[in-house]
Amino acid sequence: MTMVPAKEGVSMSYQIPVLTPVNYSVWAVKVKSIMDAYGLWETVEPRNLGEEPDLKKKKQALAFLFQAIPEEMVLQMSDYTDPKRVWEGLKTRYLGVERVRTARLATLKRELESLRMKEGETVDDFAAKLSGLASKARSLGHELEEVDLVKRLLDSMPKSFLQIVASIEQCFELDTMLFDEAVGRLKAYEERIKGSEKMEDIHGGLYLSREEKSDGCMH
Known part of the structure; x- marks a missing residue:
């Protein structure tokens, strides 16, 4: 799915990246940049401390995030009405997975480097x-x-x-x-x-x- 913002007669399309078990770090960078381009990132990280995000933007950000995660995860987070809670929930879940993945990958790389045919x-x-x-x-x-x-x-x-x-x-x-x-x-x-x-x-x-x-x- 693509989203197309229009500014001063110029349109740009953004392909929404979908979260997978192994792409969280890259996914987070892409999603943040796209949401920022739409002016939606402020619903996750307000520009000014204590500032309440616009309700319409919160709904748009929530809809965007639900498009960017797997369907089974949408059901798990369907009760969330705050995009910040969705973002933090994903971060908590996947950074733990990411650490384990990174450790396993480091072990595999060492195995590959030391592997020799007998x-x-x-x-x-x-x-x-x-x-x-x-x-x-x-x-x-x-x-x-x-x-x-x-x-x-x-x-x-x-x-x-x-x-x-x-x-x-x-x-x-x-x-x-x-x-x-x-x-x-x-x-x-x-x-x-x-x-x-x-x-x-x-x-x-x-x-x-x-x-x-x-x-x-x-x-």
């Missing part, structure tokens, strides 16, 4: 672990760009993958590479490593058999 762990398993942490961060309002995920993936590879990581970094534009593409290239290299190890095991086994035959050590 020797013996498959690329698929590690990529799923990395994607899972990125998804949790996204649910808390922190969107990891594709390029950040790709770089985090490459930086987290064990020593056995250093050759392919160096090759990818030298031969491809990481800024445009998709996460799934990077995973696919690492998996292809992983399969080649496994194939080489199998061939070495086979050749080693054949060599050992020949040695046993020559020594008469057949069992």
Whole structure:
């Protein structure tokens, strides 16, 4: 929904932002600026101490705030007739949630920074672990760009993958590479490593058999 104030023949439209579980800080800044542009913010914070806001403006501000919050929250606050009470109620509720969200997000960021693929762990398993942490961060309002995920993936590879990581970094534009593409290239290299190890095991086994035959050590 948009609201369009008109001043001296010039109109500007404002898209009303809707509050979500993860956007309170940005939402509050946007809503305050829009309400101020309409002359409605004074119903929340009077310009002069002790000044009583205009009744019509209070009704307009209340209607605006009810447009900017989820429907289920409108029902919870339907008894409020003062926009200041609505604003303070939202602030109390969401700043507590915001603190918890910020703490959880900080923990997730530390996990992402310290995450390393272990020797013996498959690329698929590690990529799923990395994607899972990125998804949790996204649910808390922190969107990891594709390029950040790709770089985090490459930086987290064990020593056995250093050759392919160096090759990818030298031969491809990481800024445009998709996460799934990077995973696919690492998996292809992983399969080649496994194939080489199998061939070495086979050749080693054949060599050992020949040695046993020559020594008469057949069992």
